[in-house]
């Protein structure tokens with residue numbers, strides 16, 4: 001059986017207004033031929049220096065970015081086909097952002113029940129009930145009627161995870177979920193993520209949290225300059241990296 | 255210690271408002287005591303309904319037009335963006351008075367011609383009478399002109415509101431599978447409108463003042479009635495006092511409401 005998420009030769013360039021080029025355009029090669037498989041239930045941790053293409057890779061999987069070339073599949077659904085079913089793809093793969101991005105004008109409960117109602121046409125009462133159950137699971141039962149700004153960063157990120165879970169995704173994409181958090185709040189978010197990993201959720205996680213890597217990651221992928229430099233089991237990659245660049249980077253974050 | 259508190263209390267008083275309210279009370283008292291003021295009040299008050307109708311109808315219509323143009327202006331579809339920008343820049347570059355003359359004397363005949371063309375079969379079948387520019391009275395033309403002008407201003411306010419919403423909100427909505435229009439309606443617009451509510455309310459104050467321009471078309475609003483009354487009685491001073499009194503009652507009370515709204519929004523978003 002083939003892998004659940006399959007990324008083949010993904011290439012993505014961005015144009016930015018800069019000094020270079022005839023039209024004043026600079027191009028950045030964000031993904032330079034990335035090939036990666038993620039098995040069902042696997043937790044893949046992606047590490048690498050800033051600007052190495054980690055976010056772009058994740059955002060290509062749910063097609064917040066469109067590749068220049070290459071292919072991505074989630075199960076039987078093509079992400080990169082020109083007429084890909086975006087709704088289907090985004091139901092398959094939920095996303096959690098560094099800056100939470102909870103809907104600021106809605107209560108936590110509405111944040112979590114909105115997409116099931118609008119996208120999956122779940123009746124309001126049923127969506128509400130499901131949302132309450134999910135919020136209980138992430139420990140926010142007492143915050144249902146609060147607005148995002150009334151919550152701590154850690155609580156907001158847990159609510160954002162609940163919002164993604166409410167769509168019953170088959171995979172979750174985390175882009176630096178704890179980078180915007182105060183140190184004392186990191187653990188509560190990582191605990192929720194570890195719980196999901198134990199329950200068999202397929203996850204791609206961009207993070208440099210070593211604790212999470214050791215506790216939950218099945219594999220660590222090191223990216224640099226738009227390419228995968230090296231990958232392996234966490235203990236192997238962290239203690240015995242093969243490549244010079246990986247070694248430098250790991251010395252940096254440990 | 256106590257002196258300081260008194261000083262703080264005194265400096266906290268909005269003296270401009272005290273002065274205006276004081277003058278208003280004096281004006282009202284004089285008016286009630288003075289026979290000729292009473293008459294002027296009665297006369298000018300007949301224009302109040304027209305002024306309010308012109309302002310409210312034009313405002314409501316320009317909110318709709320402005321929202322449409324504002325959405326088009328921030329749309330991802332280039333032709334829509336170009337056309338709406340073209341319109342907005344054109345209209346914003348013209349004095350309101352010129353727009354008014356244009357619509358009244360160029361727009362109305364043109365509109366009649368267009369309608370006659372579109373409805374030609376119905377007209378020849380006798381369902382409608384043919385349109386002429388006289389089919390649109392001057393009040394209608396005035397409302398149309400104010401709407402087209404203010405639609406452009408309000409479009410820019412909506413656009414600023416849409417741009418003020420964090421990009422992350424849109425991405426989160428897309429990542430959850432919401433369509434472009436669901437994202438706009440359920441996520442972006444509610445936040446955008448809330449952010450620009452005071453600016454939108456200020457446009458209502460502005461449109462009340464600009465509604466006085468319709469007097470150049472002879473529409474019987476407060477200004478026009480005052481102008482005619484003053485010219486026939488030579489009581490310029492008294493008449494324009496009354497006219498100013500009416501406008502100030504409206505605009506100052508509304509401006510204060512807008513400020514209260516602003517404070518409330520600020521308080522809400524900081525708790």
Ligand SMILES: Nc1ncnc2c1ncn2[C@@H]1O[C@H](COP(=O)(O)OP(=O)(O)O)[C@@H](O)[C@H]1O
Pocket residue numbers: 014015016028029030048049050051052053054055056057
């Ligand atoms: N929307 C964008 N426009 C222009 N350049 C971008 C955009 N997004 C990412 N990039 C560039 O692509 C490269 C990879 O970015 P990213 O995927 O965000 O890296 P990482 O998440 O590993 O820090 C960087 O050089 C970045 O500046």
Ligand SMILES: [Mg+2]
Pocket residue numbers: 054055056175176
């Ligand atoms: Mg990133």
